[in-house]
Amino acid sequence: MTNNSTLLCSMLAGIAALAWSSPASMDVEAPRPYGAVPSPAQLAWNDMEMHGFVHFTTNTFTGREWGFGDESPDMFNPTDYDPEQIVKVMADGGMKGIILTAKHHDGFCLWPTKTTKHSVASSSWKHGKGDVVRDFANACKKYGLKFGIYLSPWDRNHPAYGTPEYIKVYREQLRELLTNYGPLFEVWHDGANGGDGYYGGKREKRSIDRSTYYDWPKTWELVHRLQPGAVIFSDVGPGCRWVGNESGFANYPCWATYEPKSPDASPAAPGHCTSGNLPSGDVNGKFWIPAEADVSIRPGWFWHESENARVRTPENLMELYFCSVGRGANLNLNVPPDRRGRIHENDEVALKGFAALLKKLYSRNFAAGAVVSADSTRPGTDASRVLDRKRTTFWMAADGHKTGTVTLNLPEEAEFDVIRLAEPIQLGQRIRKFSVSVLEDGQFVPWVDGSSIGGHTLRQGKLVKTKAVRVSIDAADAEPALSEISLWKRPVVMKAPEVVRNAEGKVELKSPSGMTLRYTLDGTEPGTSSPEYKEPLNLPLGGKIAARAFRGEEMSSVTTEELPVSTADWKVIAAEQAASDPKAAIDGNPRTLWHTHAGSGEIAPPQAIDIDMGSSIPVSAVYYTPRQDGITRGIISNYEVYLSQDGKDWGSPVAAGEFSNIKANPIRQKITLEKPVSARYMRFVGKSVVDGNHVVVAELGVEAAR
Secondary structure, eight states, rough: HHHHHHHHHHHHHHHHHHHHOOOOTTTSOOOOOOOOOOOHHHHHHHHHEEEEOOOOOOHHHHOSSSSOOOOGGGOOOOOOOOOHHHHHHHHTOOOOOOEEEEEEOOBBBBBBSSSOOSSSGGGGGEEEEEEEEHHHHHHHHHHHHHEEEESSSSSOOOTTTTTTHHHHHHHHHHHHHHSSSSSSSSOOOOOOEEEEEEEEOOOOOHHHHHHHTTTTHHHHHHHHHHOOEEEEEEOOSEEEOOOSSSSSSOOOOOOOOOOOSSSSSSBBBBBBSOOOTTOOOOOOSEEOOOOOOOOOOOSSOOOGGGGOOOOOHHHHHHHHHHHHHGGEEEEEEEEOTTTTSSSSSHHHHHHHHHHHHHHHHOOOOOTOOOOESSOOOOTOOOOOGGGOOTSSEEOOOOOTSSSSEEEEEEEEEEEEEEEEEEEOOOGGGEEEEEEEEETTTTTEEEEEEOOTTOOOOEEEHHHHEEEEEEEEEEEESOOEEEEEEEEEEOOOOOOOOEEOOTTTEEEEEEEOOEEEEESSSSSSSOOOSBBBBSSSSTTOOOOOEEEEEEEETTTTEEEEEEOOOOTOOOOEEEEEOOSSOGGGGGGGTTSSSOOOTTTTTTOOOEEEEEEEEEEEEEEEEEEOOOOOSSOOOOEEEEEEEEEEESSOOOSSSSSEEEOOTTTTOOOOOOOEEEEEEEEEEEEEEEEEEEEEEEEEEEEEEEEEEO
């Protein structure tokens, strides 16, 4: 990997030199790249800034996040399938490309592969003649979007998984996708590898050596050879890297250079690397492997009917944009189709609102028409080039200068609160520290500052009104260069109300003062005639509440919450008490934890907690909230739930299973029962955990049947 990257960097130095030109003086020597530089595919990927994810398979119909591998192909049966609707909605939402889950962990292939019978060819859908991958490739072409594929390395269905034979199968699946579905911009490899599965009927756990099993360098060579324009995503790249979370947030700074690190002496590989430097990258890292922030528009990655009311609001999507693209990463936003095979109406509304906010943000560049000057300029790189917002034209400080200032005298006094900066990354990421000042009362005063710029950075400061802006490069490892300085005003958005349950179990709506808050409890959208919120609501059995803020003719997005039964009167009657108070599991505060990590050491699973709910409740679902502090130790991966009327006769579990993907996406988990069970007592068992050797519960709750 190191030798290949060194060779690649040498080649790219020449490519960068060819890409640079000086209309004013063609005999001026091109600037030399600094450090690691992007490939042509990575440059094109960077310029996209935002693309979409489509999670669609048998999980859409089973309600699972990770299929076990035993699902019948006939489960895949969309009733109103329209891939063009899906692609158009995402294109209208601002996506520049789409990555489709051609095969998830369950092993079901969305194209008629020759490698397995577990595919659409064995489904009754379209009489076995369907090809979802082909449909999406064609739809992307029609609407001008780039196309990419996700192919899970893990296959819980294939009988050969865990043996050398499966690697041949996996590479052949890759070859089919890489050669039959047109140009691809990204090939996505998940880090989830090995574990429980169906494996051709053998229900067992299969473990692999993640650092060596797939022989990733050889697999990646196949991708580079067949799709040289595609970047490869994984925890370790080599084209782009996971940002280290599934929340859509990159750290700041977020360097595009990165060095994968293994947790042991073996090579780093997808699913086998330390995560500490993923969100930030490594300043002066050896390899150009920028971050991709992947996040879903819903709590889960696949469509679930119970999440129709939990779609992100447009203002939340805008916040994700600033915390991903604005910090130098690319945003990969998942929008999963429903069982019809279409984007659900709620997701479409959210995307339209997000696109409208982006359009408003970028409706006027207050830097346009400015007179630009610099205190130091390399011949052929006039400072005015920062205004055209093109990566291939730029200002650069004179040879030997590691600092510099660029001043924009605006055509008229302007009011803004966002500055967008970019480096010509074909020459490497050079700038290490910068500051921005604005002219006030005849003097330049500090406004915003930062460190990493790279391909794109958005920095938001206080709203200012000025006629001049100065960008100071305070530190750089090579002559600094800027390809963009632009100024914008972030749209003012009325925030949707916050729904909280207080210690007494009553529900409060919170919003800035001056707002009128209205709500509904029947699942409908609040309007001007809906009940006005004036005092906390008593909803002991929970339910669905939708709330909206109003101010004059303006209104916010809708906040919708599924509230479990109030735990104000619940009591813990049995649990491990050596480490922490079990009451923390039912106190309504996800920041407090019941855990079994005692001072004398970890107390291993399985661990159970028994709860008296105070009265008999028709339980239709159980909620488990994992710890929310960013630590994964003790998060439950496999569970059992028991319900009882007397707290003595527990019988068989009413539910048991796994919390799929909970390590990377530690959201509240909903366990829906096959049918409601009336019970006063609940026993929740953590059978295994994702990390460590103890059990952690932030909150437990139940939903009452209605």
